[in-house]
Amino acid sequence: DAKTTQPPSMDCAEGRAANLPCNHSTISGNEYVYWYRQIHSQGPQYIIHGLKNNETNEMASLIITEDRKSSTLILPHATLRDTAVYYCIVRVPGEKLTFGTGTRLTIIP
Amino acid sequence: EPEVTQTPSHQVTQMGQEVILRCVPISNHLYFYWYRQILGQKVEFLVSFYNNEISEKSEIFDDQFSVERPDGSNFTLKIRSTKLEDSAMYFCASNRGFTGELFFGEGSRLTVL
Numbered sequence: 001d002a003k004t005t006q007p008p009s010m011d012c013a014e015g016r017a018a019n020l021p022c023n024h025s026t027i028s029g030n031e032y033v034y035w036y037r038q039i040h041s042q043g044p045q046y047i048i049h050g051l052k053n054n055e056t057n058e059m060a061s062l063i064i065t066e067d068r069k070s071s072t073l074i075l076p077h078a079t080l081r082d083t084a085v086y087y088c089i090v091r092v093p094g095e096k097l098t099f100g101t102g103t104r105l106t107i108i109p
Numbered sequence: 110e111p112e113v114t115q116t117p118s119h120q121v122t123q124m125g126q127e128v129i130l131r132c133v134p135i136s137n138h139l140y141f142y143w144y145r146q147i148l149g150q151k152v153e154f155l156v157s158f159y160n161n162e163i164s165e166k167s168e169i170f171d172d173q174f175s176v177e178r179p180d181g182s183n184f185t186l187k188i189r190s191t192k193l194e195d196s197a198m199y200f201c202a203s204n205r206g207f208t209g210e211l212f213f214g215e216g217s218r219l220t221v222l
Contacts, residue, residue: 034210043113043200043213044152087152093208096142096165099152 003027004088009104018075020103022088025069030092033064035073036099037084044087044099047073083107111135113214115201121220125190130217132184132201141184142202142211143176145169152200158184191221 005023012018024033034049048055048062050071055062061074075082087102114133122128134141143155156166158176175187184203188195198218202211 038152041146041198041216041218043202043215044211046210046212049210096154096157097211098154099144101151 003031003090003098004100006086006088006100006103008101009106011106011108012075012078013108014080015077018078018082018105018107020073020075020086020088020105021070022073023070024088024090027068027090028092031090032093033062033068033071034089034091034097035060035062036087036089036097038087038102039081039084047086078105078107080107080109111212113201113203113212115199115214115217117217118215119218119220121222122191124193124221128188128191128195128219130186130188130199130201130219132186132203132214133182134184134201134203135205135212136182138203138205138212140164140204140206141176141178143186144200144202144213145197146200146216147194147197155186155199188219191219193221195219196221 032049032051035047036044038044048060050062050064064071083106085102085104087099116131141158144152146152154167156170157164173189177185198216200213200216202213204211
């Protein structure tokens, strides 16, 4: 009953922008889009979240389409330390986070 | 920057033994969680805890599991009689408010022999 669909893996050259897509065609009006990542076997790390407007913070930008059925996480200048599994999660605030299989992003030197 | 800390980082135990995993959430956080990740699998929700009681638990969180916040700072997960299939990485998480992002600890690796 996955609410999101992500490509299983992606590569990106170091220094380039990494654009990670996520489809969430059944998202409901009160669900937010959250992005977390997990570097190797470390604990998941929050990146960013949004409802319908584009969001930017010191780590990344989140672009949500107008119909909210898909989104893209952008890491503007990828470094080797950005190699990780990235999870796109739709969630009503307050509900538990449910992790899927995510996208394994590999940054290539 | 405040962080969630977990101990031990790695514990090896014999099947049938009791294990307690400890977590110190971020100090002004009110909501606490345990997740686990079996090697090569997804991160799975176990339990959430608020106001000194369990607010939600998954099917995994059966009678062998319990959680406690004994002293206002620690948040523990106890497994009464460990099984081989309990071998996993256990992550504690906390957040300040109902809608805030979760902050995860670095995890405790449990190996059951």
